[in-house]
Amino acid sequence: MDLAIRAVFLFCFVYLLTRIIGRRELSSLEPFDLILLIVIGDAIQQGLTQDDYSITGSLIVVGTFAILQVTVSFLSYHFPPVRPVLEGEPIVIVQDGKPIERNMRRERITVEEVMVEARLQQIPSMDEIAWAVLETNGKVSVIPRQRGR
Amino acid sequence: MADIPDYLVLRRHRDLVGRRHQKWVRRAILVLVGLVPLLALFNVFGQRPHLATAVSAPATLELYAPVHVRGGLLWEARFTVSANRELRNARLELDKGWMEGMQINTIEPSPISEGSNDGKLVLGLGHVPAGERHILFMQFQVDPTNVGRRPQNVSLYDGKTLLATVHRRITIFP
Numbered sequence: 001m002d003l004a005i006r007a008v009f010l011f012c013f014v015y016l017l018t019r020i021i022g023r024r025e026l027s028s029l030e031p032f033d034l035i036l037l038i039v040i041g042d043a044i045q046q047g048l049t050q051d052d053y054s055i056t057g058s059l060i061v062v063g064t065f066a067i068l069q070v071t072v073s074f075l076s077y078h079f080p081p082v083r084p085v086l087e088g089e090p091i092v093i094v095q096d097g098k099p100i101e102r103n104m105r106r107e108r109i110t111v112e113e114v115m116v117e118a119r120l121q122q123i124p125s126m127d128e129i130a131w132a133v134l135e136t137n138g139k140v141s142v143i144p145r146q147r148g149r
Numbered sequence: 150m151a152d153i154p155d156y157l158v159l160r161r162h163r164d165l166v167g168r169r170h171q172k173w174v175r176r177a178i179l180v181l182v183g184l185v186p187l188l189a190l191f192n193v194f195g196q197r198p199h200l201a202t203a204v205s206a207p208a209t210l211e212l213y214a215p216v217h218v219r220g221g222l223l224w225e226a227r228f229t230v231s232a233n234r235e236l237r238n239a240r241l242e243l244d245k246g247w248m249e250g251m252q253i254n255t256i257e258p259s260p261i262s263e264g265s266n267d268g269k270l271v272l273g274l275g276h277v278p279a280g281e282r283h284i285l286f287m288q289f290q291v292d293p294t295n296v297g298r299r300p301q302n303v304s305l306y307d308g309k310t311l312l313a314t315v316h317r318r319i320t321i322f323p
Contacts, residue, residue, distance in 0.1 A: 002294050006323070017182065020175045050221050050293035092163035096150060100163065106172060130151035133162070145151055 003057055006048050007064035014044065015072070019088065022108060087136045094132035097145070107134055118142045193217065194322050196224050203305070203313035207234050208277075210305040210313040219322045220293040223254070228285040230305060232277040236312075239274040239283065242266060242304045246319060247287075250295025254288040296323045 029037070049057055076086045093103050099111055114132050117140040123129060131143040153159060160166045188194065195217035203210045214226035226247075230239055241260075245268050262273030277283045299321070304314040 016178060020178045020182070046221075052293075089168070090157065090162050091165070092157065092159070095163065103163070103165065106165075131154055131157075133154070133157065143151070143154060 003049065003052065003060045004064050007061045008068065010044055010048055011065055011068045090136060091134045092131060093134050093140070094126070094129050094142075097127040097129055099126070103134075109134060109140070114140060114142070195219055195320075196222055198225075198227075199317075201315045201317055203315045205313045207307065208232050208236060208239075208305060208312045210303065210315055212303055212315045212317070215319075216317060217320045217322065218291050220291050220295060223288065223290050226287045226289070228287070228303065230274065230277060230283045230285075232279055232281055232283075235279045236274075236277040236307045238308045239277045240306045241272045241274065241285070242306060243270040243272070244300045244302045245269060246299030246301045247303075249299060250292040250321070252290040252292065254290060255286075256288075257286045260285070291321055295321050297321060 048061055072086055076083050091103050091107060093100055093107070093109060094114060099114065104110070104114075111126070114129075115126065117132070118124075118126070118129055121142050121144070123142055123144050128144050129142055130145040131141075133141050133143075135141055157163075161168065196215040196219070198213050199216045201212045209229075209231040211229040211231070212226065213229070215224055218224050228241060230236070230241075232239070240262075248270060256272070260272035261275045262271075264271040264273070272285070274283050274285065297320075298318050300317075301319045302314060302316050305312045
């Protein structure tokens with residue numbers, strides 16, 4: 001029972017952490033971020049199972065995580081009002097080639113970062129961006145202006 | 150203006166109507182999360198040792214041990230008995246909170262006798278000459294499932310005479 005309680009607590013804590021850290025930080029994994037992610041995973045594992053090396057212990061923890069993950073997914077799908085809380089919502093950061101400073105500041109995203117995403121989608125200049133949207137998974141989707149418009 | 154992508158609502162997703170409070174909620178939670186390591190710096194979650202002393206005319210008992218620990222931690226308690234007069238048969242009585250949910254890794258120097266008195270652990274230290282000190286180290290590890298607060302009083306006896314008692318409680322965080 002102790003393991004299941006630990007698993008529930010840490011699942012909620014990590015979920016909360018990923019919601020408040022900021023989606024941009026989570027989506028861009030620089031080498032340092034990757035190392036940090038491994039260290040966080042290791043720290044959580046130690047608090048979770050401590051000295052329990054049993055298969056039963058692993059089954060309890062993994063099973064608890066699986067059930068919680070499915071529960072979150074179920075709630076998000078069947079109860080739309082809780083979806084913004086569980087998953088967040090997209091934010092428009094560029095419209096008609098003009099960055100929306102307030103929204104970019106809120107998500108700590110720079111024009112340079114938007115332009116990196118734009119170039120990756122073969123869009124060379126800000127003027128050619130119709131919409132740039134910071135999605136709930138932390139990625140920036142860039143929609144180009146239609147040619148001739 | 151370019152066509153608005155499907156499922157984007159400008160009032161909500163661009164103008165953030167009804168979402169202004171979100172950043173404050175996020176900041177408040179972040180402060181709460183940051184508060185935990187800050188409290189840890191002030192020893193709220195252990196395991197910096199704390200000195201407690203009980204004084205009587207014949208002897209002084211000092212206990213140097215943490216009062217906050219966490220599951221799985223290794224920690225040490227140091228008992229110092231200072232004899233102001235000769236103690237013929239010094240012994241320590243430890244509440245069962247010392248042993249409950251704890252692994253006792255070692256006791257040094259080994260007591261000359263061990264026993265139980267009404268559920269308390271009794272450690273016989275033997276003879277302590279006047280003006281001398283007897284230092285006893287006990288090293289523990291907290292069972293990961295051991296959570297809560299427990300009394301950890303320690304009493305120093307000479308034979309059956311109570312000389313001094315250190316009153317304390319230990320808090321074990323999960």
